[in-house]
Amino acid sequence: MQTQGQVRSANLAAVLACLRDGGPRSRARLAADTGLTKATVSSLVAELVERGLVVEGALVRPGSVGRPSTLVELDGRGFCGIGVEVNVDYLAALALDPTGTVRRETRLALDVAALAPAEVLARASALVSEVRAGQGAAAVGLTVAVPGQVQGAVVRTAPNLPRWVGTDVAAGFADQGLPVTVANDADLSALAEVSAGPHAHVADLVYLTGEVGVGGGVVTGGQLLRGSTGVGGEVGHLALTPGDAVCGCGRTGCWETVVGLAALLRAAADPGDPLRDPGRDLEDRLAEVVARARAGDARTLEALAGIGTGLGVGAAVLVALFDPAVVVLGGYFAEVGEFLLDPLRAALAQRVEDADRVVLSTLGFTAAVRGGAHVALQPVFDNPTSVPLLEAPA
Amino acid sequence: MQTQGQVRSANLAAVLACLRDGGPRSRARLAADTGLTKATVSSLVAELVERGLVVEGALVRPGSVGRPSTLVELDGRGFCGIGVEVNVDYLAALALDPTGTVRRETRLALDVAALAPAEVLARASALVSEVRAGQGAAAVGLTVAVPGQVQGAVVRTAPNLPRWVGTDVAAGFADQGLPVTVANDADLSALAEVSAGPHAHVADLVYLTGEVGVGGGVVTGGQLLRGSTGVGGEVGHLALTPGDAVCGCGRTGCWETVVGLAALLRAAADPGDPLRDPGRDLEDRLAEVVARARAGDARTLEALAGIGTGLGVGAAVLVALFDPAVVVLGGYFAEVGEFLLDPLRAALAQRVEDADRVVLSTLGFTAAVRGGAHVALQPVFDNPTSVPLLEAPA
DNA sequence: AGACAATAGTGCAGAGACCGAACGAATGGG
């Protein structure tokens, strides 16, 4: 903090955060909640209105006597953040406005692994253009979620998209003319979980996503855990069990060889079973697993229970180390969650306290794009003065 | 940030931090380093001098032409922070001044487990008085390190000091008239490692301390990992290996049953061996282990190699999850480190990249008290205006 | 020896931001 201009900016941000986290309220309540005086809040609100970030809302009758208050609320019309996801078998994009409302959302099935990265990026950018089009809200930023480790804007490792290693993902969206951030999909999903929904504002959360591999995102103390080289929270290749299955990373015993989607399919069906047909869409096969389990097929249920137990063993380590308030299961874990939770909690309860903190994600496959859009909007909330004034001050 | 008074405070803190982290320097360089103007820095330095936090030092001749600069440096004479440690078989206390210099240090062997907590606290408080006495520096705070999990000022769990559970440790130091903080010893040691010495300012670090059990302290993104209930970084009871050894916590397979001091002694000597004599001081026995290892005793070396391998297996999990720049081994691990590092790094290298990031602590058994004293001093650096003016402004 | 350039540090007027108190606005109750 150096200049009083930054004080102004910080206080504008405090008012915005208050409105975002606690909903619309009067200037008087904003003053009480932020500790600022009513005079200052009036001035701050006026500036935020000029920047198109908040609007005056309804008049609210007080409970008893007194002048009615004018609600102040976030203005969702002016801006939005864009999240876009490149995953193994689909692309997705989403526009989120400052109020937390999803403005546009789209998804495109695509065999990403079979195409050149440049080709995929062109289609993803087209998807972004589609999401941006036809709405008054100006996009303020773009975040790209990729299933791998990212350094800067470049993919460093991507077990399920090996051709993407070394790709500068941000460059593929240069035509959008927006600030572009590239990040790991599980990390962004974790941020999505703590930014909205039932776990909003939880400061310590672990997100696990089941894909072909297993991804993890960890939030501690309200911050995303990154680690010294940006590889923190890498749960897929934890060496938990001295198992013999060889992982894509070349080692044995990695957690994802135990609880990844491949492990489930192997355990649930013999070679020759349609579930093991590598040419079939993974989503289709997963739907069939769910159908068999619901029909009570013993082999399937046993396989799912095995995954649940394996998850519990690993989750015990994560719970002991991170002490999260909640462990959220996303990706395919959420889809088959009803069959996982009991064995998972049983295994977890043997090892740590409070096994009930494991829950299923309600965001589905939109978690990553939602988190990405949230990240893209963040600069507006952090520094409201970066948003231009709408009309010249009189 | 609400008032411009807090701007002043933040800028005073910025100047102090600059001097602490980068050493003495002129006002002009402070201005360049903090981004403030020279005029502002002059004003800030004047106030810090009035509060007894910095002093003017030597005149430095410039390399070529120009007026010589007056160095400004931290004043270590006025204040100190106190760290005190209650451990299984000793008490220790240390006074640290703002320059990072240890002013007084003392240690007292004591069979803490055999005494009532109140009795031990009385002796610890006497130790603090001893450290405070006879120096002009006024203590600004006191931090107590205990080998267990702490909530507020109360011990929640302490495997090796079971009688202490529920003890209000801060109350035992009320007679000192200082703000008292109580914290886990491994957490404080981790803070000590990142606050001074070869790993100063490392933002991501894992500290492991070998005692009867195993303690862990984790710093991520420059912050101590606490978790939702303050139990984060609890490494001792990680269920890593499906071993059969029963842990003090009642479960099996906990890491500390594999790499704790008890495991080492069990592996290094048969029952009846003097090393296994429970009546003997642990330090003595540890010294004998080192002596035997240095003499080349095969059984001892094998036992130590086993510990090293076990450490490597667990460290692989920690490295994968936290991605620390460095893993520091403290406690007994550091004392026998020369025999652990090779097998440890071998086991680690099989599982993660960069096994060389594991190193031995150079702080020895003073890590916890040092970290505690650092924590006690922190409020002065965070908010210099909390320190009273020495002389009334003219 | 003297002028000059370079660097360090201070003095001062001004602008920006918040605060506190007083004031006008809007409403329900007696």
Place this chain on the structure above:
DNA sequence: CCCATTCGTTCGGTCTCTGCACTATTGTCT
């Protein structure tokens, strides 16, 4: 119809930083 209550604004005051001018001190060049 008056008053208490609550909301929001206006205005003067204070604090802090900034930018520029100015002094201080030294080495170098002529």
